[in-house]
Amino acid sequence: MRWSIRATEAELSEEEAWKQEPAYGKPVRYYLSDGCTSGPVMADKLGYYEEAGMTAEGVKGISYTEALGTGAADVAVGHVATMLVPSTNGVDLTFTGGAHFGCKSIYVLGDSEYQTTEDLKGLKISVPNGIGASDYNITACLLDSDGINPLEDVNLVQVETSACVPSMQNGEIAAALLSDTYAYHMVEDGTLRKIRSLLDDDWSGAPCCIIAMNQTFVKENPITAKKITECVKKAHIWMNENPEEATQMLIDEGLNSEDFEMNVEINKSLRFGPTDEVTEAGLEKIAEAYLRLGIITSMDNLEDVMEKAWTPVAPEN
Numbered sequence: 001m002r003w004s005i006r007a008t009e010a011e012l013s014e015e016e017a018w019k020q021e022p023a024y025g026k027p028v029r030y031y032l033s034d035g036c037t038s039g040p041v042m043a044d045k046l047g048y049y050e051e052a053g054m055t056a057e058g059v060k061g062i063s064y065t066e067a068l069g070t071g072a073a074d075v076a077v078g079h080v081a082t083m084l085v086p087s088t089n090g091v092d093l094t095f096t097g098g099a100h101f102g103c104k105s106i107y108v109l110g111d112s113e114y115q116t117t118e119d120l121k122g123l124k125i126s127v128p129n130g131i132g133a134s135d136y137n138i139t140a141c142l143l144d145s146d147g148i149n150p151l152e153d154v155n156l157v158q159v160e161t162s163a164c165v166p167s168m169q170n171g172e173i174a175a176a177l178l179s180d181t182y183a184y185h186m187v188e189d190g191t192l193r194k195i196r197s198l199l200d201d202d203w204s205g206a207p208c209c210i211i212a213m214n215q216t217f218v219k220e221n222p223i224t225a226k227k228i229t230e231c232v233k234k235a236h237i238w239m240n241e242n243p244e245e246a247t248q249m250l251i252d253e254g255l256n257s258e259d260f261e262m263n264v265e266i267n268k269s270l271r272f273g274p275t276d277e278v279t280e281a282g283l284e285k286i287a288e289a290y291l292r293l294g295i296i297t298s299m300d301n302l303e304d305v306m307e308k309a310w311t312p313v314a315p316e317n
Helices: 014-019 039-045 064-069 080-088 134-145 161-169 180-188 215-220 222-241 243-252 260-270 276-293 302-309
Strands: 028-031 056-059 075-079 093-100 104-109 124-126 155-157 175-179 192-197 209-214
Touching: 014 222, 028 039, 028 064, 028 222, 039 056, 039 075, 039 222, 039 243, 064 075, 064 080, 064 093, 064 209, 075 080, 075 222, 080 093, 080 134, 080 209, 080 276, 080 302, 093 215, 093 222, 093 276, 093 302, 104 134, 104 161, 104 180, 134 155, 134 175, 134 192, 134 276, 161 175, 175 180, 180 192, 180 260, 209 215, 209 222, 215 222, 222 243, 243 260, 276 302
Parallel strands: 028 056, 028 075, 124 155, 124 175
Antiparallel strands: 075 209, 093 209, 104 175, 104 192
16 A cells, blocks of 8 residues: 555645644755765755755764664665665665666676676675675676576675775686776776676666665655655756766765766766656566565565555656
């Protein structure tokens, strides 16, 4: 059952109903993130919360998943691969809109013999943030799409990001899942080569990052949740349409590194601002893979996962 404005409020104007919500008049608490997850911050810097009649403040914590789940933050943008499983395991968060595509790819040494994921069978691949975490989930999905069983055909291991290239060079691992930003200059100088990516045709329609909100907050404050999501969506659209200006603003705010040309290229590739229709289809694709691969274990059918994880409170139409 999708949440909507309570029946007793249906006869009120939206403004009158909004004033009855617990969050009315309180600051929007957005999670302070940088780079590709900075949409909620950018919505504040661009004045969109203020335009919508709200104030806002940034909050920080150990992780956006924890901040959302505990109610310390109302909204954040983060990886589907980080938050989808917790959302099905009782963490108090849900997704309200898409953010962007891409972010991470599987890399090998530039002069290695490996050309495709098929060549990695029987070898070690690093998932830097650990087994069962987002890098593992992304890598498993990419391999699965190529007909490779991530549990049997390869050996997924944890090697910290900064140690991945030395570990490839000394033969400890054959490949690693890395952020495209981290690998960018090493691809330029030939140190690394991309062989599989979330930007490849079969995954390019599935957002890697998503707008997430505290689930109880959305339930108790549907109008506020709609307004917040609209503000973040508006920021993403602006970032997509103004990549150079957005990149410079992110640099000025300390939300991107000072490498302007690299960040412009990366930000263009992210295609900020997918529609709800695209986001829902992509989320279903990811959820289906997670169920098939045993990454989601608390539920066993797609409808239950989507019912918990997907709450499109601010549709485009």
